Amino acid sequence: xxxxxxxxxxLTVDFSTDxxxxxxxxxxxxxxxxxxxxxxxxxxGSGKSVTAQAILQILSKKAAITNGSILFNDTSNGGSVDIxxxxxxxxxxxxxxxxxxxxxxxxxxxxLSPLHTIGDQISEALMIHADVDQATANQRxxxxxxxxxxxxxxxxxxxxxxxxxxxxxxxxxxxxxLITRPALLIADEPTTALDVTTQAxxxxxxxxxxxxxxxxxxxxTHDLGVVANVxxxxxxxxxxxxxxxxxxxxxxxxxxxPYLQALMRAVPRFAMGEDERLTPIREVKSSSLPAADxxxxxxxxxxxxxxxxxxxxxxxxxxxFSGRSREIRAVSEVDLALPAGKTLGxxxxxGxxxxxxxKMIMRAITPNSGRVLFDDGTGxxxxxxxxxxxxTAYRRSVQFIFQDPFSSLNPRMTVYxxxxxxxxxxxxxTSDERFERVKQLLDMVGLDQRVLRRYPHSFSGxxxxxxxxxxxxxxxxxxxxxxxxxxxxxxxxxxxVLNLLKDLQSALGLSYLFVSHNLAVVDYIADTIAVMCRxxxxxxxxxxxxxxxxVHPYTQALLAAVPxxxxxxxxxxxxxxxxxxSQPSEWPEPFRIEPGEFxxxxxxxxxxxxxxxxxxxxxxx
Amino acid sequence: xxxxxxxxxxxxxxxxxxxxxxxFFIIKLPPGDFLTNQIAELRAQGESASIAKAEFLIKQYGLxxxxxxxxxxxxxxxxxxxxxxxxxxxxxxxxxxYDKPVVDVVGDALWLTLLVNFAVVIFIHVIAIPxxxxxxxxxxxxxxxxxxxIGYIGLATPSFLLALILLYYMNRWFGISIxxxxxxxxxxxxxxxxxxxxxxxxxxVPTVVIGLGGTAAMIRRMRANLLDELGKQYxxxxxxxxxxxxxxxxxxxxxxxLNPFIADIGNLLPHLVSGSVLVSLVLxxxxxxxxxxxxxxxxxxxxxxxxxxxxxxxxxxxxLVSDLLLAxxxxxxxxxxxx
Numbered sequence: 001x002x003x004x005x006x007x008x009x010x011l012t013v014d015f016s017t018d019x020x021x022x023x024x025x026x027x028x029x030x031x032x033x034x035x036x037x038x039x040x041x042x043x044x045g046s047g048k049s050v051t052a053q054a055i056l057q058i059l060s061k062k063a064a065i066t067n068g069s070i071l072f073n074d075t076s077n078g079g080s081v082d083i084x085x086x087x088x089x090x091x092x093x094x095x096x097x098x099x100x101x102x103x104x105x106x107x108x109x110x111x112l113s114p115l116h117t118i119g120d121q122i123s124e125a126l127m128i129h130a131d132v133d134q135a136t137a138n139q140r141x142x143x144x145x146x147x148x149x150x151x152x153x154x155x156x157x158x159x160x161x162x163x164x165x166x167x168x169x170x171x172x173x174x175x176x177x178l179i180t181r182p183a184l185l186i187a188d189e190p191t192t193a194l195d196v197t198t199q200a201x202x203x204x205x206x207x208x209x210x211x212x213x214x215x216x217x218x219x220x221t222h223d224l225g226v227v228a229n230v231x232x233x234x235x236x237x238x239x240x241x242x243x244x245x246x247x248x249x250x251x252x253x254x255x256x257x258p259y260l261q262a263l264m265r266a267v268p269r270f271a272m273g274e275d276e277r278l279t280p281i282r283e284v285k286s287s288s289l290p291a292a293d294x295x296x297x298x299x300x301x302x303x304x305x306x307x308x309x310x311x312x313x314x315x316x317x318x319x320x321f322s323g324r325s326r327e328i329r330a331v332s333e334v335d336l337a338l339p340a341g342k343t344l345g346x347x348x349x350x351g352x353x354x355x356x357x358x359k360m361i362m363r364a365i366t367p368n369s370g371r372v373l374f375d376d377g378t379g380x381x382x383x384x385x386x387x388x389x390x391x392t393a394y395r396r397s398v399q400f401i402f403q404d405p406f407s408s409l410n411p412r413m414t415v416y417x418x419x420x421x422x423x424x425x426x427x428x429x430t431s432d433e434r435f436e437r438v439k440q441l442l443d444m445v446g447l448d449q450r451v452l453r454r455y456p457h458s459f460s461g462x463x464x465x466x467x468x469x470x471x472x473x474x475x476x477x478x479x480x481x482x483x484x485x486x487x488x489x490x491x492x493x494x495x496x497v498l499n500l501l502k503d504l505q506s507a508l509g510l511s512y513l514f515v516s517h518n519l520a521v522v523d524y525i526a527d528t529i530a531v532m533c534r535x536x537x538x539x540x541x542x543x544x545x546x547x548x549x550x551v552h553p554y555t556q557a558l559l560a561a562v563p564x565x566x567x568x569x570x571x572x573x574x575x576x577x578x579x580x581x582s583q584p585s586e587w588p589e590p591f592r593i594e595p596g597e598f599x600x601x602x603x604x605x606x607x608x609x610x611x612x613x614x615x616x617x618x619x620x621x
Numbered sequence: 622x623x624x625x626x627x628x629x630x631x632x633x634x635x636x637x638x639x640x641x642x643x644x645f646f647i648i649k650l651p652p653g654d655f656l657t658n659q660i661a662e663l664r665a666q667g668e669s670a671s672i673a674k675a676e677f678l679i680k681q682y683g684l685x686x687x688x689x690x691x692x693x694x695x696x697x698x699x700x701x702x703x704x705x706x707x708x709x710x711x712x713x714x715x716x717x718x719y720d721k722p723v724v725d726v727v728g729d730a731l732w733l734t735l736l737v738n739f740a741v742v743i744f745i746h747v748i749a750i751p752x753x754x755x756x757x758x759x760x761x762x763x764x765x766x767x768x769x770x771i772g773y774i775g776l777a778t779p780s781f782l783l784a785l786i787l788l789y790y791m792n793r794w795f796g797i798s799i800x801x802x803x804x805x806x807x808x809x810x811x812x813x814x815x816x817x818x819x820x821x822x823x824x825x826v827p828t829v830v831i832g833l834g835g836t837a838a839m840i841r842r843m844r845a846n847l848l849d850e851l852g853k854q855y856x857x858x859x860x861x862x863x864x865x866x867x868x869x870x871x872x873x874x875x876x877x878x879l880n881p882f883i884a885d886i887g888n889l890l891p892h893l894v895s896g897s898v899l900v901s902l903v904l905x906x907x908x909x910x911x912x913x914x915x916x917x918x919x920x921x922x923x924x925x926x927x928x929x930x931x932x933x934x935x936x937x938x939x940x941l942v943s944d945l946l947l948a949x950x951x952x953x954x955x956x957x958x959x960x
Binding site: 173 | 859
């Protein structure tokens with residue numbers, strides 16, 4: 001048998017911080033065979049990224065490899081070395097780094113310097129490791145940019161990262177890593193920040209390049225769906241130690257370790273039963289929630305919230321030196337209806353206008369045309385025409401849950417101040433009553449009362465998101481607008497928060513507008529799903545019929561691109577490679593929409609509507 | 622680009638016009654002016670010949686007219702006793718205190734001021750940048766603490782005190798003579814090599830004294846900026862490519878951390894002119910600072926007004942230069958909003 005390319009033996013990494021020493025990686029051993037993909041899986045804080053940094057010796061100054069070895073067995077290039085024994089900034093390490101072992105990172109926006117062109121940054125990687133002049137390096141850069149799928153490599157040389165979409169930026173990162181033809185590619189969450197269709201394309205590209213060059217890949221991810229689709233071998237980490245390791249087949253068909261089994265149960269899947277519940281790794285218990293009942297209120301006859309023909313465009317100024325400006329339409333003729341006590345899922349890729357819609361509903365921005373109707377039981381009223389007392393009442397009834405639990409809580413306010421702020425703003429209750437209410441809220445979201453005096457920084461991401469939910473609930477709202485509430489969280493915590501939202505809904509009779517890019521999550525929580533693309537709602541249906549019978553090409557592509565943590569349902573990369581799914585003018589007839597047109601929604605079965613181009617609509621009429 | 626420059630030129634002109642009005646009216650706020658004060662003084666002494674000359678000057682420069690008319694004549698958009706002759710026509714006015722045209726009073730001083738300030742700006746950057754890089758890359762090391770400590774001393778020391786101390790010891794140890802920008806024997810002489818040498822040796826003390834506070838402040842800010850940038854992902858990417866530590870640092874985080882300083886050039890120039898008045902007085906430098914001070918005290922309106930306008934022009938031109946530099950260095954600003 002061939003010797004593995006990289007073998008990590010008893011690797012230990014210690015951090016020394018002001019708060020004391022902390023072992024991030026604890027006696028880790030695994031191997032990466034030649035030409036194979038090994039996935040390193042775990043929650044955040046499990047030490048998987050630290051392991052990758054240790055392999056490249058780019059650990060932060062506070063961390064050091066205190067034990068173990070990292071044998072890099074580069075047969076084609078000078079035999080085997082122990083990376084752990086090399087000098088951090090020595091000659092040998094410099095030539096390995098970027099030369100034989102390359103790395104790509106999670107966030108392609110921040111991993112590239114905004115001040116230097118793509119061409120400069122990619123050719124630099126080559127010029128460090130190979131003795132070539134700038135002209136040759138530029139030629140090679142164009143070749144590799146062409147290989148990773150840049151439409152116009154010559155122009156790309158002079159392009160800055162912020163001029164590119166997220167997917168193209170990640171392609172540029174891959175080009176930079178691969179231009180030196182490394183033996184090992186370390187990919188640290190390479191697709192986490194990308195949309196599902198882009199994610200599928202990037203995963204496909206990495207796989208293709210791997211077969212072409214025969215390199216090995218160390219894939220670091222928390223997404224079991226990605227692992228099931230691309231990994232040959234899987235290493236599951238928890239708190240710096242290996243919980244389970246084996247081939248992909250073993251891991252997915254026959255998970256042994258309770259931690260891995262729990263992790264698998266926490267991931268939302270498409271094939272879940274109607275009443276099946278996710279099982280978080282750490283369940284949150286609330287004593288009062290099952291007993292709490294919904295405040296008695298008049299229920300509206302129709303939907304509690306309704307959007308009619310919402311349209312919004314933004315004006316962009318193009319360039320600093322020119323006065324020219326152009327208009328982009330972010331939301332086009334959006335119609336939505338949210339029935340009381342139900343969940344409406346709004347799905348789409350980044351930039352499709354879903355957040356703009358939720359902000360218009362919240363009355364944070366004003367639509368160019370169309371209206372939002374809110375019905376509190378006294379009949380529908382136009383939200384953007386509310387004033388004075390009625391507006392305050394609306395603000396109380398509709399609350400927002402944000403995506404990022406870290407930046408949405410003021411770090412200088414204690415939990416008590418955070419949770420009572422809505423009550424203070426609306427001048428509700430005496431201080432004793434507020435205190436009681438806060439205790440009740442904390443209990444609803446499963447947090448202990450003793451946290452009242454603490455500040456947000458001492459909570460984990462999941463706990464902070466629960467604080468955000470508690471704050472949104474403080475005013476006894478009727479509608480919660482949830483904007484990607486779980487996309488910044490780990491799978492295990494995600495399950496916790498999703499279950500909490502479901503329990504709150506049934507206990508308090510809340511209605512949710514749930515905005516997300518993750519179809520599986522929306523499938524788990526929503527009753528009706530609307531799919532958005534380029535400002536249009538392209539398809540809207542009850543979730544069972546949407547997943548059983550997706551009609552619109554965009555919905556189909558979106559569904560096909562979600563990696564399922566089930567190795568019997570692999571991604572169809574071939575299908576995703578063709579076509580551009582998010583260009584309304586390139587959809588096949590009868591779905592094609594010309595620029596400047598809106599098309600029409602057509603009901604194909606009860607509750608299931610699809611947007612068709614104008615031509616077809618006229619034929620139908 | 623041309624559109625941008627045109628737009629900027631127009632706003633600059635409007636800004637300068639407003640500043641000129643403010644400057645002139647504030648100078649004229651106290652009752653009386655240099656000449657009426659002088660006439661009162663001369664009357665007390667009974668010198669009628671000089672009184673006649675002063676009264677002639679009052680007529681000559683229209684000081685008996687309303688303030689707004691004086692202002693319009695001064696900037697040259699209203700005909701005065703000599704027709705259109707104001708700042709716009711290049712006539713900087715008459716200094717009553719020196720009894721000379723303003724151009725003769727400030728001529729040399731302007732160039733020397735620019736020279737001293739240029740030397741100070743260079744000094745600040747040459748000293749501050751390496752120290753800041755050193756302390757940012759070795760955060761919380763002994764060297765970092767030392768640089769921080771010296772920086773605080775530099776910030777806290779009154780510059781005129783430092784000027785006195787340095788003057789004494791430079792003279793005692795190196796025999797460099799005290800005060801001025803060149804030895805007394807060269808005053809009024811045409812420029813020659815020995816005069817330039819004398820100028821250079823005299824520049825050392827003022828440069829260090831005026832620049833020290835700015836250097837200390839710049840070390841602190843540069844260090845903070847650089848520390849922010851060092852934590853960014855693209856720096857890790859650069860290292861993961863295999864770049865050596867020095868090259869990776871200079872090409873990526875350092876270049877990013879320069880932006881705030883380039884944006885600051887516009888503020889730096891006028892601040893150095895007006896901020897160094899005290900030091901210039903102590904060191905008796907022939908720069909415009911002391912001249913401005915005495916002109917303001919004696920209400921020598923055209924002289925004070927001209928110097929203040931000069932500082933204002935430095936400011937707006939400095940702003941334009943820093944904006945253009947920023948745009949050429951940072952593509953995000955150059956193409957901002959294009960996507």
